[in-house]
Amino acid sequence: MNIFLLILFFIFPLRGIRPAPIIQLSNLIDQTCKQTPFYELCTSILLSNPKSADADIAGLARIMVTSLDSKASDTLDQINDLLEDTLTLDPATQQALALCAERYNVILTGDIPQTIAGLDRGNYKFAQKGTNDAALEASACEKGFPSKRKSPINELNKEVRHISIVAAAIVKVMIDS
Amino acid sequence: MVDPNPLLPVSIPPYIPLPDDTLVARRRPIKVYLLIVSGLLAIALFVALIGYGGSDNVQPRGNEGGSLASSSKQPDRLRPLSRGPAAGVSEKANQQFADIGRLRSFPWNNSMLSWQRPAFHFQPEKNWMNDPNGPLFYKGWYHFFYQYNPNGAIWGDIVWGHAVSRDLIHWLHLPLAMVPDQWYDLNGVWTGSATILPDGQIVMLYTGSTNESVQVQNLAYPADPSDPLLINWVKYSGNPVLVPPPGIHPKDFRDPTTAWLTSEGKWRIVIGSKINKTGIALVYDTRDFKNYERLDGLLHGVPGTGMWECVDFYPVSRTEENGLDTSINGLEVKHVVKASLDQDKHDYYAIGTYHEKNSTWIPDNPKIDVGIGVRYDYGMFYASKTFYDPDKGRRILWGWIGESDSEFADVQKGWASIQSIPRTILLDKKTGTHLLQWPVEEVESLRLSSNEFDEVEVKAGSVMKLAVGSATQLDIIAEFEIDKKALDKAPESNATFSCSSSGGAAERGALGPFGVSVLADETLSEQTPVYFYIVKGHGGSLKTHFCSDQSRSSEATDVNKHIYGSSVPVQHGEKLSLRILVDHSIVETFAQGGRTCIASRVYPTKAIYGAARLFLFNNATDVSITASLKIWQMNSAFIRPYPNDKN
Numbered sequence: 001m002n003i004f005l006l007i008l009f010f011i012f013p014l015r016g017i018r019p020a021p022i023i024q025l026s027n028l029i030d031q032t033c034k035q036t037p038f039y040e041l042c043t044s045i046l047l048s049n050p051k052s053a054d055a056d057i058a059g060l061a062r063i064m065v066t067s068l069d070s071k072a073s074d075t076l077d078q079i080n081d082l083l084e085d086t087l088t089l090d091p092a093t094q095q096a097l098a099l100c101a102e103r104y105n106v107i108l109t110g111d112i113p114q115t116i117a118g119l120d121r122g123n124y125k126f127a128q129k130g131t132n133d134a135a136l137e138a139s140a141c142e143k144g145f146p147s148k149r150k151s152p153i154n155e156l157n158k159e160v161r162h163i164s165i166v167a168a169a170i171v172k173v174m175i176d177s
Numbered sequence: 178m179v180d181p182n183p184l185l186p187v188s189i190p191p192y193i194p195l196p197d198d199t200l201v202a203r204r205r206p207i208k209v210y211l212l213i214v215s216g217l218l219a220i221a222l223f224v225a226l227i228g229y230g231g232s233d234n235v236q237p238r239g240n241e242g243g244s245l246a247s248s249s250k251q252p253d254r255l256r257p258l259s260r261g262p263a264a265g266v267s268e269k270a271n272q273q274f275a276d277i278g279r280l281r282s283f284p285w286n287n288s289m290l291s292w293q294r295p296a297f298h299f300q301p302e303k304n305w306m307n308d309p310n311g312p313l314f315y316k317g318w319y320h321f322f323y324q325y326n327p328n329g330a331i332w333g334d335i336v337w338g339h340a341v342s343r344d345l346i347h348w349l350h351l352p353l354a355m356v357p358d359q360w361y362d363l364n365g366v367w368t369g370s371a372t373i374l375p376d377g378q379i380v381m382l383y384t385g386s387t388n389e390s391v392q393v394q395n396l397a398y399p400a401d402p403s404d405p406l407l408i409n410w411v412k413y414s415g416n417p418v419l420v421p422p423p424g425i426h427p428k429d430f431r432d433p434t435t436a437w438l439t440s441e442g443k444w445r446i447v448i449g450s451k452i453n454k455t456g457i458a459l460v461y462d463t464r465d466f467k468n469y470e471r472l473d474g475l476l477h478g479v480p481g482t483g484m485w486e487c488v489d490f491y492p493v494s495r496t497e498e499n500g501l502d503t504s505i506n507g508l509e510v511k512h513v514v515k516a517s518l519d520q521d522k523h524d525y526y527a528i529g530t531y532h533e534k535n536s537t538w539i540p541d542n543p544k545i546d547v548g549i550g551v552r553y554d555y556g557m558f559y560a561s562k563t564f565y566d567p568d569k570g571r572r573i574l575w576g577w578i579g580e581s582d583s584e585f586a587d588v589q590k591g592w593a594s595i596q597s598i599p600r601t602i603l604l605d606k607k608t609g610t611h612l613l614q615w616p617v618e619e620v621e622s623l624r625l626s627s628n629e630f631d632e633v634e635v636k637a638g639s640v641m642k643l644a645v646g647s648a649t650q651l652d653i654i655a656e657f658e659i660d661k662k663a664l665d666k667a668p669e670s671n672a673t674f675s676c677s678s679s680g681g682a683a684e685r686g687a688l689g690p691f692g693v694s695v696l697a698d699e700t701l702s703e704q705t706p707v708y709f710y711i712v713k714g715h716g717g718s719l720k721t722h723f724c725s726d727q728s729r730s731s732e733a734t735d736v737n738k739h740i741y742g743s744s745v746p747v748q749h750g751e752k753l754s755l756r757i758l759v760d761h762s763i764v765e766t767f768a769q770g771g772r773t774c775i776a777s778r779v780y781p782t783k784a785i786y787g788a789a790r791l792f793l794f795n796n797a798t799d800v801s802i803t804a805s806l807k808i809w810q811m812n813s814a815f816i817r818p819y820p821n822d823k824n
Binding site: 102110113117118120122123124125129136143175 | 329331332333364365386390392426427428429454483484519520522583584585588734735
């Protein structure tokens with residue numbers, strides 16, 4: 001129950017409204033998401049993608065990675081927008097944002113292609129490495145900001161981190177099954 | 178005891194803010210300039226209108242508006258370049274960031290990153306590497322092949338790299354041996370092994386990931402056997418020679434072993450796989466390496482261990498101190514089965530007996546069977562593979578040591594992964610349950626000057642700096658003795674200890690930790706302790722643990738901070754001994770002659786170059802120790818491309 005409350009705290013402050021589920025919760029989706037630390041996030045992403053209706057677990061992993069790609073891309077867009085607003089940025093935040101852009105570039109051009117290749121070719125540990133590293137990069141990005149206030153991309157970083165962790169957990173389920 | 182997955186995200190320690198005096202280039206505030214400029218323009222226009230009565234010839238004065246606006250810099254729109262599948266990082270994505278290069282990642286700067294590159298461990302000049310492939314000795318040269326990404330510092334686009342050496346230490350890079358140019362290896366030229374036939378022919382078997390991502394086994398051989406450098410390779414026209422058999426998933430069939438001769442004169446190989454959660458080794462016989470018959474049973478399988486990657490199978494002598502050719506069998510040998518477990522990224526082995534008639538192998542002790550018992554190494558060490566060196570009569574082990582930092586740092590520095598120093602393998606005659614691994618003696622040719630410290634007493638709770646000069650390329654051999662009286666008096670403890678769940682070298686116990694701290698800075702704000710920790714159990718029985726502690730090895734927050742290690746058997750009358758090879762960001766450690774080994778990657782930000790120090794410490798509460806050490810400076814191996822490239 002505590003976990004459920006925690007998840008609620010994470011879900012509600014997030015920007016944007018979660019898309020309404022398009023498909024029904026299947027046994028596979030339920031069982032798979034239960035093996036991730038963020039059940040609600042996992043199910044909401046999967047249920048809003050029609051492809052998950054008849055996907056196997058590899059397909060569910062792919063869907064999660066697509067969602068990660070999209071969220072990371074949104075975050076990089078946001079970072080770019082913030083960086084253009086040079087008048088209001090203090091140097092420390094500017095530096096942190098620039099570093100974040102580099103890290104998100106690695107997520108998008110390194111981690112995600114590596115993960116997809118690993119999934120497609122059955123070399124799952126590289127898919128694990130890619131998703132774990134995406135979480136690490138998002139976390140490192142957040143930690144680069146001055147600590148007095150939340151970073152301007154705090155929510156996005158958190159989402160990227162959580163989706164990465166969910167994706168990594170699904171890959172772990174694939175390796176262990 | 179299974180160490181935590183080193184690839185999991187690092188737990189978040191307290192935030193470290195930027196220092197106040199960090200120099201940061203300031204952007205010129207564009208909007209302010211535009212305001213000023215348009216203000217000036219308005220004034221100029223007003224003056225012109227008043228002064229010249231609205232003449233068309235008026236030119237606004239001092240209007241540098243256009244050039245002012247364009248001379249202030251806009252940050253480039255930061256966009257990823259290619260997002261093609263599995264290209265690694267093909268383009269130089271970082272070139273986009275040239276304008277803001279001076280705002281480079283904190284704390285990683287070029288000085289810290291370039292320090293990380295080892296001086297005497299094998300790696301290609303740049304980019305990503307993983308599994309060792311097809312090691313062999315031929316016409317006076319040791320050959321080493323490896324999984325390599327020619328396009329970036331992340332796994333992808335995998336080909337076979339190639340290098341040669343006379344002595345397993347000084348390597349010369351050669352052109353790529355095999356690339357994915359056939360449908361049957363289009364998605365990856367993956368791991369394989371070499372077999373040298375009695376007439377000297379070389380046969381290479383390797384896994385290809387086909388254009389449809391099915392895992393198949395392929396045959397390749399040197400294009401020109403008279404070329405000692407074996408530069409060019411030919412793939413057999415009838416490939417693949419093996420496809421996944423019925424009941425085996427097409428993505429669970431890879432990494433064929435070196436073949437050995439059976440008493441019927443056939444060649445036998447095993448290939449790792451799994452059935453549900455049971456890791457298995459499938460067996461195939463062949464006479465020509467082109468046609469195979471699958472044997473009905475398995476060489477072995479262990480429930481719950483998952484996919485067996487990079488299976489290895491080889492004999493070790495029960496009596497002699499030399500290695501054995503893979504085909505040797507008999508009463509005087511035991512056989513080792515080894516598997517790399519996909520599910521925890523560790524290499525496990527077990528010792529047992531090979532029954533050739535029905536091609537099965539039985540472990541001596543099922544409690545420490547493959548995958549649930551002993552590991553080659555308790556740190557970063559995976560996909561390892563042995564080969565028989567006929568020149569010096571040794572069995573030699575290669576292991577892939579990956580990075581434990583962020584891929585962002587790997588991309589910045591332009592490379593990822595190294596190989597272990599090759600290790601000789603012998604059965605540990607004293608325990609019978611362990612192998613002994615030891616860096617090949619040729620590494621000692623890199624030793625330069627040395628410093629000796631004899632019988633130094635280190636009291637409980639003390640740290641001593643060892644004056645050895647430069648401390649980033651070292652070979653350290655140390656022995657420790659514990660004050661026997663204090664040992665007898667020390668209390669018994671009910672607690673179970675494991676390196677990975679302990680508080681590291683800072684956690685004091687009655688009988689440990691004590692050892693050496695490498696890659697430490699003067700104030701020990703960064704350090705990597707390597708140490709013993711003894712626990713006295715019921716009836717006074719002693720259990721010794723050997724740990725390598727990364728928790729304080731770097732102030733950076735995006736690197737692995739685990740504490741690696743394991744218990745190590747110590748025979749009655751043995752002194753505690755360790756050996757450490759320090760080579761920049763790799764620390765390879767060996768306890769009790771190589772009975773327990775730990776390879777770890779560390780990424781200090783301050784304890785680098787001339788600021789790195791070496792310390793001896795005893796953080797136990799109840800005992801003093803006496804340490805004797807010999808420490809050599811190590812030369813570089815000058816690993817570089819083969820001169821006068823032969824094509």
